[in-house]
Amino acid sequence: MARLGGAVLVLWLVATVTFFAMRLVPGDPAEAVLGGPGSQTSPEALAAVRAQYGLDQPLPVQYVAELGRLVTGDLGRSYALRVPVAPLLLGQLGGTLLLAVLSLLLAWLFAIGLALFSTRAGRWGRMLGSGLEIGAAALPHFWLASALIVVFSSWLGVLPPVSTPGPAGLVLPVLTLAIPLAGFLGQLMRESMLTALEAPFVVSARARGESEGGIRRVHVLRHASLPGISLSGWAFGSLISGAVVVETIFARPGLGRTLLNAVTVRDVPVVIGVVLFVAAAYILMTLLTDVAQRIADPRLRRA
Amino acid sequence: MPPLVHHSRVPRSLVAVATLALLLTGCSASPQATESTAPVSGGTLNYASGDAEPTCLDPHVGGNYPQALVGTQFLESLVSRDSAGTIIPWLASSWSQSADGLAWDFTLRENVTFTDGTPFDAAAVQANIAHVQDPKTGSSTGYLAVRKVVSTSVVSPTVVRLTLSEPDSALLESLSQPWLAMESPTALARSQDENCAAPVGTGPFTVASWVKQDAITLVRNDAYTSPPADAAHTGPAYLDSIVWRFIPDSASRYAALQSGAVDVIDNAQPDTIVQAGKSSTIRHLDAPRPGASNRIELNSGRAPFNDPLVREAFVRASDVDSAVASLFQGTATRSFSALSSIEPLGVSRPDLFGYDPEAAATLLDEAGWTGRDSDGYRTKGGVRLSVVFPVSTNQSIPAEQSLFEQLQATAKAVGFDVVLSPLDLSAWYTALGSNSYDAVSAPYTKVGPDVLRTLFDSAGIVPAPSGYFANHAQVNDPEVDAWLTEASQTADAPKRAALYAQAQNRVLEGFYVLPLYDQQNHYLLSSVVSGTRAMPTVSTPTFYDAWLNR
Numbered sequence A: 001m002a003r004l005g006g007a008v009l010v011l012w013l014v015a016t017v018t019f020f021a022m023r024l025v026p027g028d029p030a031e032a033v034l035g036g037p038g039s040q041t042s043p044e045a046l047a048a049v050r051a052q053y054g055l056d057q058p059l060p061v062q063y064v065a066e067l068g069r070l071v072t073g074d075l076g077r078s079y080a081l082r083v084p085v086a087p088l089l090l091g092q093l094g095g096t097l098l099l100a101v102l103s104l105l106l107a108w109l110f111a112i113g114l115a116l117f118s119t120r121a122g123r124w125g126r127m128l129g130s131g132l133e134i135g136a137a138a139l140p141h142f143w144l145a146s147a148l149i150v151v152f153s154s155w156l157g158v159l160p161p162v163s164t165p166g167p168a169g170l171v172l173p174v175l176t177l178a179i180p181l182a183g184f185l186g187q188l189m190r191e192s193m194l195t196a197l198e199a200p201f202v203v204s205a206r207a208r209g210e211s212e213g214g215i216r217r218v219h220v221l222r223h224a225s226l227p228g229i230s231l232s233g234w235a236f237g238s239l240i241s242g243a244v245v246v247e248t249i250f251a252r253p254g255l256g257r258t259l260l261n262a263v264t265v266r267d268v269p270v271v272i273g274v275v276l277f278v279a280a281a282y283i284l285m286t287l288l289t290d291v292a293q294r295i296a297d298p299r300l301r302r303a
Numbered sequence B: 001m002p003p004l005v006h007h008s009r010v011p012r013s014l015v016a017v018a019t020l021a022l023l024l025t026g027c028s029a030s031p032q033a034t035e036s037t038a039p040v041s042g043g044t045l046n047y048a049s050g051d052a053e054p055t056c057l058d059p060h061v062g063g064n065y066p067q068a069l070v071g072t073q074f075l076e077s078l079v080s081r082d083s084a085g086t087i088i089p090w091l092a093s094s095w096s097q098s099a100d101g102l103a104w105d106f107t108l109r110e111n112v113t114f115t116d117g118t119p120f121d122a123a124a125v126q127a128n129i130a131h132v133q134d135p136k137t138g139s140s141t142g143y144l145a146v147r148k149v150v151s152t153s154v155v156s157p158t159v160v161r162l163t164l165s166e167p168d169s170a171l172l173e174s175l176s177q178p179w180l181a182m183e184s185p186t187a188l189a190r191s192q193d194e195n196c197a198a199p200v201g202t203g204p205f206t207v208a209s210w211v212k213q214d215a216i217t218l219v220r221n222d223a224y225t226s227p228p229a230d231a232a233h234t235g236p237a238y239l240d241s242i243v244w245r246f247i248p249d250s251a252s253r254y255a256a257l258q259s260g261a262v263d264v265i266d267n268a269q270p271d272t273i274v275q276a277g278k279s280s281t282i283r284h285l286d287a288p289r290p291g292a293s294n295r296i297e298l299n300s301g302r303a304p305f306n307d308p309l310v311r312e313a314f315v316r317a318s319d320v321d322s323a324v325a326s327l328f329q330g331t332a333t334r335s336f337s338a339l340s341s342i343e344p345l346g347v348s349r350p351d352l353f354g355y356d357p358e359a360a361a362t363l364l365d366e367a368g369w370t371g372r373d374s375d376g377y378r379t380k381g382g383v384r385l386s387v388v389f390p391v392s393t394n395q396s397i398p399a400e401q402s403l404f405e406q407l408q409a410t411a412k413a414v415g416f417d418v419v420l421s422p423l424d425l426s427a428w429y430t431a432l433g434s435n436s437y438d439a440v441s442a443p444y445t446k447v448g449p450d451v452l453r454t455l456f457d458s459a460g461i462v463p464a465p466s467g468y469f470a471n472h473a474q475v476n477d478p479e480v481d482a483w484l485t486e487a488s489q490t491a492d493a494p495k496r497a498a499l500y501a502q503a504q505n506r507v508l509e510g511f512y513v514l515p516l517y518d519q520q521n522h523y524l525l526s527s528v529v530s531g532t533r534a535m536p537t538v539s540t541p542t543f544y545d546a547w548l549n550r
Helices: A002-024 A029-033 A043-053 A059-071 A085-120 A122-138 A141-155 A168-197 A200-207 A212-249 A255-264 A268-296 A298-302 B010-024 B065-071 B122-133 B141-145 B171-175 B192-197 B250-258 B270-277 B308-317 B320-328 B357-366 B398-414 B425-433 B451-456 B478-489 B493-509
Strands: B044-049 B079-081 B087-089 B092-097 B103-108 B149-156 B159-164 B205-211 B215-220 B241-246 B282-286 B294-298 B378-380 B386-392 B417-423 B513-517 B522-526
Touching: A002 A059, A002 A268, A029 A043, A059 A268, A085 A122, A085 A168, A085 A212, A085 A255, A085 A268, A122 A168, A141 A168, A141 A212, A141 B250, A168 A212, A200 A212, A212 A255, A212 A268, A255 A268, A268 A298, B044 B065, B044 B250, B079 B171, B087 B092, B103 B122, B122 B141, B122 B149, B122 B159, B205 B241, B250 B270, B250 B522, B270 B282, B270 B522, B308 B357, B308 B398, B320 B398, B320 B513, B357 B398, B386 B398, B386 B425, B398 B417, B417 B425, B451 B478, B451 B493, B478 B493, B493 B513
Parallel strands: B044 B241, B386 B417
Antiparallel strands: B079 B087, B092 B103, B103 B159, B149 B159, B205 B215, B215 B241, B282 B522, B294 B513
16 A cells, blocks of 8 residues: 555656746747747647647646646646657557567576676686676667667668567667666676675585585575576666667667657657656556565565 | 658669679560669559658647658649759649738649648638638747738639748748648637547548557548659659658668568668668668757857857867768768758858967967866866856767767867756757856758748847747847848849848857757668659658569
8 A cells, every 4th residue: 555655656746847848948839830930830739729728827726727737647648749648659669678678588588697607607708607697788779779780780681770570670679678687687797696606505515415506596596696687677677768878779669769759859748748757657566576575585575 | 842862872882783784594584673663653662761750740839850651642732842942833833922012912823632631722722821820720930931921812723822921031941940830720719639640631641540659550542633743753652651650660660660560760860871781672862951050059158168269169179071971971071050951042152160278278378268277178267168058968969969979078188178968858949048158959850941031140149939949049230130121021032042041140150059060861772662752842751753673
């Protein structure tokens, strides 16, 4: 119950901050309705649009009206795209979620693989693993995306540089999001794996005669994944923000690209809608993270 | 019309390819290897636009370039313009004006129907003018273009009369623009949302579907009969369909072209144009937009640029030539005109815009900016010589933004503090509307020299309630106003040219603007695409004559 209340509070704060941020930066939302800023709109047309959308009302009045609509579950109509916001975003949600979930999974695979390899492979392996992780974590999405396009599309010609309906079009966008994240997760995993390898429960497992590989896969990995799991909630949020860049570069439909276009023309209902969607997904992800932590960590279940 | 330019390095590689082809085919010229093959019907052309996705496909609503780009494929105008700048017949086969210039009769092409079956006739033209002039439509570009039209009447089913409030020498040029294209009155009667999703015209293609944030699909109109007078063929188009996508990132767009995922891209940037020049499978179409050149406008409405000496000093302090050469790598030609090089009445004054930092320093001394502050900038009465320069990151391409930074550096050497502030489109228009700028670079696309009136008539200084105005240099010269008004009303072509020349010389000699280059508009085409040209009106590509040789 307390969690639900917290979630509602977060959504309200997010909508409020977004509304005022969008209306206080320079720019006129009425122009979005009339083909975008600078489309040399006639004063009559602008006045008509302001009246039609209530943009001539004082800001607090507009805020209350907006909030009233949101409470009833109505996200309103896009100024620029001339369609209701909810179906528009639902249509874009799938692509972004697919991208985020696949990237998260791939990042975990990379991170686990790298951690298992580097903790086993001795000093040089550790240095190599650590170097790869720091390097990967530091890569900006826009740079990585362009580099992947140059290598896999322009030079090798094996993958499409822009989104295509088939799975091939997903490879480069997913790699772009997964690689930096794998760097973060891998660093965390390796640190806690090294700590766990010295821990008493590992010593006792060794004493019981369990194989070194088995110890790593069963006991150590489970222990080492804990910080990574709690980081996944945050990671999901960062994937959504990464989607803004990745969807733009790979010309994929999705929430990120929708958000970018909407901010540019001050399409307030769409911006609020996307931000609410992302906030809701973030809350959901935090809950899932809690559940996952309970599964991975028996101590939490007993508590 | 801007020629279909092969990059200078292509001919050599074409020779190599042709030689290779000769060797491979045992010295019999392969018909596949040349462009002179007969057109083939069929196939789907994939187009990738770097422009924003239109919010409405009906160019009457708002009226911007992305709408014109895609609209050119399925909508047509009353008249067009040929490559020499002469107005030629399209949906209107002939026209005449009354002696006082207040009544224009347009004789329409017969047996033309819109793709929904509605006949194209005088009543349809009436409905279109009414639609553009209706405030509910929210037309801007089209609305401004028919501002002098006070009424329309049907003389006969094939003759429509436009009655004007005052003579308009720019009427035909205005009507040639895609923002005044003719749409089916039946379709216009639908709700605006419906009409925005799939406008109905007389063009060679029709809008089959538009999945927002994804792609627009256009299919061939098999009953097409109305190409403009300068088209290469008659009858339906060759292509079965066109898929129109939006790829905002320049590098991805070029990679998509290289990989064959798309066949044509627009908004090609200098680096990709140079790269494409090394490729034998990519051609370059350089089609500068009509209307104004890209120029830096100096706000003469407030200090420091209300002093002509300071404006001239800024021009002398700006090393434009070196910056254009290094950043545009030969893809842009320096302009010395307020108008695009495709406008026949443009006046070019290379003598006025030379780089001379010593002369700039002398001019600033003369203007009283003799002090220096601790940062090395010039001062006058304790005030720093600063130039607030809002830059639209949506409209200025990266090379242009870098160019402004280089000019900032050369101007600093003379003592100008140029404050560049990169802004998104909405914030940028707000900065202009609130008169908080000293320099700005704003594109303006319009067919014909009447754009000068938009840019330099003192009526354009007062911002409209939308915050929009176009006289950013705030030129306030009664003589310029009088010349431009007279030019817009005279039916005497030589007199019109002389008046526009007079006005341009006054503006250029007053250093209100620093011309840079034409509005850059570069297309890259895969060599599988033949028969594409840019319309000589607003330089949008037309795929009516295009075919694919895959």
